[in-house]
Amino acid sequence: MRPTRLIYVENDPALLGVMSTLLGQLPTIEVLLATTDPLEALGSEHVENADVALIDLALGRDALTGMDLGLALRYRNPDIGIVIHSQHPMQSISRQVPATERMGWSFLAKTGTLKPQELSELLCSTGAGMSHRRLLPDDVDADHDSAVRLSALTARQRTIMGLASLGMSAPEVAEHIDITADSVRKDLSKAYKALVPQTDGGKGTDVRTQAILTYVELIKAAERNLE
Numbered sequence: 001m002r003p004t005r006l007i008y009v010e011n012d013p014a015l016l017g018v019m020s021t022l023l024g025q026l027p028t029i030e031v032l033l034a035t036t037d038p039l040e041a042l043g044s045e046h047v048e049n050a051d052v053a054l055i056d057l058a059l060g061r062d063a064l065t066g067m068d069l070g071l072a073l074r075y076r077n078p079d080i081g082i083v084i085h086s087q088h089p090m091q092s093i094s095r096q097v098p099a100t101e102r103m104g105w106s107f108l109a110k111t112g113t114l115k116p117q118e119l120s121e122l123l124c125s126t127g128a129g130m131s132h133r134r135l136l137p138d139d140v141d142a143d144h145d146s147a148v149r150l151s152a153l154t155a156r157q158r159t160i161m162g163l164a165s166l167g168m169s170a171p172e173v174a175e176h177i178d179i180t181a182d183s184v185r186k187d188l189s190k191a192y193k194a195l196v197p198q199t200d201g202g203k204g205t206d207v208r209t210q211a212i213l214t215y216v217e218l219i220k221a222a223e224r225n226l227e
Contacts, residue, residue: 003030004124007053009041009069010034010085011060023054026120038069042176047076052127057086057093065219067096068162071155074101075177081126083108090135096151106132149195150218157191160184161215164208191215 006029010016013036020034032046038059041047053073057066070082081104084090090107097105106126108114114134122132153161156177163173170184192211195218 003028004051004127005030005032005046005049006123006127007032007041007044007046007050007073007080008034008055009036009038009053009059009066010056011036011058012056019054022116023119026116028120028124038064038066039176042069042072042076047073047080050077050080052081052083052123054083054085054123057084057088057090064162064166067093068159070105071101072159072162072177075156075159080104081123081129082106083123083126085110094133094135101155102131104129104131106130106134108132108134152194153191154187157187157194160187161191161195161212162219164188165212165216165219 003026006023008016008020008023008031010019016034016036020031023029023034024031032050033041033044035041038055041053050073053070055066055070059066059069066084066086070084073080074082083106084093085108086093087110090109094105094107104126106122108119108122122134126132150158159177160173163176168176170188171181174181174184188208188211192207195211195214196207
């Protein structure tokens, strides 16, 4: 049986080095890519061949979170398993995953007690379509308004808004997730209606700016709820 092929994205370079070395020593895991840059991961040729991605929740790229990257990778490769890794409580974060996307999604607390074999088993089983929730003992299920509003966006709309909030144009977003620019614009229009419902969802600059600012504030609010 071949090893489970992994993409690993971690904001902390030191932890990335330690964990990628550890994972590379496991006979059940093949590390295809280890990076601190979510856009490098999203644009990688390895996405289509990967079985699972281990992603830090806080990626340090403005509004592009580990959740956004996970959704984007799942869009490029519908069969890839996603493991979100964080030292923060994730109960409310886990509820942001659309119901249609929940198979093969796992949430793993960063602790010093997880053994390499346990990590290997979790990554392999998530890559095979199973889901796990190994959260912090004091994690609570808080129904935060920001999480609810973010869940109103589809997986692709959230991915597109995350990339648009980094200043990407529709053609640039399209290139990153391998769809047409026209499809990006249509999804942006729908996202605008969800984020700024008092507008008609048109393509004007003011609506775009307002929707992006609203999206960024919702992401920041969700991050504050983790503190």
